[in-house]
Amino acid sequence: MQRILILLPNNLGDVIMTLPVLAGIKKNNSQSRITFFVEDGFEGGIEKSLDCDRIYKFPRKVLRDSSLGNEWKKGISHLTEIIEDLRAQGFDSVINLSQHPYLSYIVSLLRVEDVKGGVMLKEGNLALRDPWSQYLYTIPFSRAFNRFHATDIYKKIAGVHGISESSILLTQNEKENAHKYLQNKGVAENSRLIVFQPGAAYYSKRWPVENFIALGKMLVKDGYHILITGAPSERDIGSGIFENLPDNCSLLSGELTFRETIAVTSLCEFCVTGDTALMHAASALQKKVYTVFGSTNPVETGPYGTGHIVFAGRCTTRPCFCKECKTKLCMKSILPEAVYKIISDTQPNGTNLGCDVYQTEIDQDGLYCLQPICGTNTHFFNDTGASITGRAFDQSIKALQENDDYLMYKDESEQTIAVIKKMEEKLQQYLLLKNSESIRSFELHKKELSSIKGIGEFWSALLNIRLNSVQVLDIEMGIAESCDVCIKTREQIESAFSV
Amino acid sequence: MEQSDIERKLGTRDVAYCAFIDSIKSRIGLKILSDDELIALAFEDISHTFTQDERNYN
Numbered sequence: 001m002q003r004i005l006i007l008l009p010n011n012l013g014d015v016i017m018t019l020p021v022l023a024g025i026k027k028n029n030s031q032s033r034i035t036f037f038v039e040d041g042f043e044g045g046i047e048k049s050l051d052c053d054r055i056y057k058f059p060r061k062v063l064r065d066s067s068l069g070n071e072w073k074k075g076i077s078h079l080t081e082i083i084e085d086l087r088a089q090g091f092d093s094v095i096n097l098s099q100h101p102y103l104s105y106i107v108s109l110l111r112v113e114d115v116k117g118g119v120m121l122k123e124g125n126l127a128l129r130d131p132w133s134q135y136l137y138t139i140p141f142s143r144a145f146n147r148f149h150a151t152d153i154y155k156k157i158a159g160v161h162g163i164s165e166s167s168i169l170l171t172q173n174e175k176e177n178a179h180k181y182l183q184n185k186g187v188a189e190n191s192r193l194i195v196f197q198p199g200a201a202y203y204s205k206r207w208p209v210e211n212f213i214a215l216g217k218m219l220v221k222d223g224y225h226i227l228i229t230g231a232p233s234e235r236d237i238g239s240g241i242f243e244n245l246p247d248n249c250s251l252l253s254g255e256l257t258f259r260e261t262i263a264v265t266s267l268c269e270f271c272v273t274g275d276t277a278l279m280h281a282a283s284a285l286q287k288k289v290y291t292v293f294g295s296t297n298p299v300e301t302g303p304y305g306t307g308h309i310v311f312a313g314r315c316t317t318r319p320c321f322c323k324e325c326k327t328k329l330c331m332k333s334i335l336p337e338a339v340y341k342i343i344s345d346t347q348p349n350g351t352n353l354g355c356d357v358y359q360t361e362i363d364q365d366g367l368y369c370l371q372p373i374c375g376t377n378t379h380f381f382n383d384t385g386a387s388i389t390g391r392a393f394d395q396s397i398k399a400l401q402e403n404d405d406y407l408m409y410k411d412e413s414e415q416t417i418a419v420i421k422k423m424e425e426k427l428q429q430y431l432l433l434k435n436s437e438s439i440r441s442f443e444l445h446k447k448e449l450s451s452i453k454g455i456g457e458f459w460s461a462l463l464n465i466r467l468n469s470v471q472v473l474d475i476e477m478g479i480a481e482s483c484d485v486c487i488k489t490r491e492q493i494e495s496a497f498s499v
Numbered sequence: 500m501e502q503s504d505i506e507r508k509l510g511t512r513d514v515a516y517c518a519f520i521d522s523i524k525s526r527i528g529l530k531i532l533s534d535d536e537l538i539a540l541a542f543e544d545i546s547h548t549f550t551q552d553e554r555n556y557n
Contacts, residue, residue, distance in 0.1 A: 060545055
């Protein structure tokens, strides 16, 4: 039996995105025993999952609040007990999917040999040893060169390949309670139910309320009954829609837990939402999702599965990940009429809907992708560039050649390789001569990397993440290891262009 | 508790705690940290964490 600890404390949507990972691990080895480390209150998506043997609820808020005033000694004792308890579980491997530093410290303290993801070295610097975690951390520095969904990267980190089916499991009791709740709300039996989830984590991810109202009016006319969901803090947003849709509409915002909201969603035909936890929950329930994306990236965090529809607003800076956007051009370019045309399947082929529309798909390799339905003037990533970075990590990926982009990226990569070679030489020189001049020259060459743009930024981020993972206290050992990192990274870049 | 309330309270943290954490931070990169020091640094990082989900469930 292999005991595996997976750490991803929040958020709700991120936790749900790991369901295919859990299913894949169990498919690989049915004898494995998975413990999922999640922050207390964020376990809604994995509760009752047959692929998760134990949920370890971490009391982050309790610990955080104990750091205030004079309770901090108690807080540190509490954290020490938690770490001792985890240690006692005797995990064989740890998969840390979170980027919170505190988890890297905890992982370090567990003293497990087989670790994927961040681990804090005893010297105090963060180390990422496995290639796909390094890839994951590289993405924010160079998004145009990634084509993988977060779930697929998590799968790669965990060593899960191919298609792994997964879904949120609800008990009969949970479904019956949802049914009764709707009855009490006066929702007629046999209503054609749909969910509107208008709230989202922050302003830029929210589709304007007036758009939900306009779309709601069209759908009510078609005979649907709309259920407006949301957290207590989203009650006002929900009310703003509900008050303008008096017929065949129920306001649920703030009345249900996340788990209860999932149960209600399971009774619906489809869900209209932004980039939210409920979007991930609905797709994990195999319910069709129509989702509107603004500042975030549907390539990385779209609804995982086949047949969901993604509307992406047109804006030259997308995905900007801005939380507060002055113009919100991307969201405004997704008109309710466009969403309605797709839902009701009334748009003629080739119609310009003013926004980009994609259908999600899980391909034969088990990878999520977006298939354009209409629009797609602006791409979220460069196909050729992403195929090159992908190939550097997985030689089974074919690099797209025979185009100008390929030649440009090859040139940028060759420039990067030339600089890394100079860095290697300086480190080797130090190991021979033990002179500080070599280290100064190494640092100057390292700075040269930042002048190489395009795909060079991806390689540079990757190399820096690896160099930062080197232990620093034993200088000679650290420099020898840094030299090794440079050589391996250079060879990896070269391999992306090998035929 | 609202995020702003927490931020205000963080400003009133115990002086002894701040001195304790600062002394550990000053040793980073100079020595191998003990388990107790790593736990303290983990705790310090937790003390600064907020999640968007403390406001809603998205």
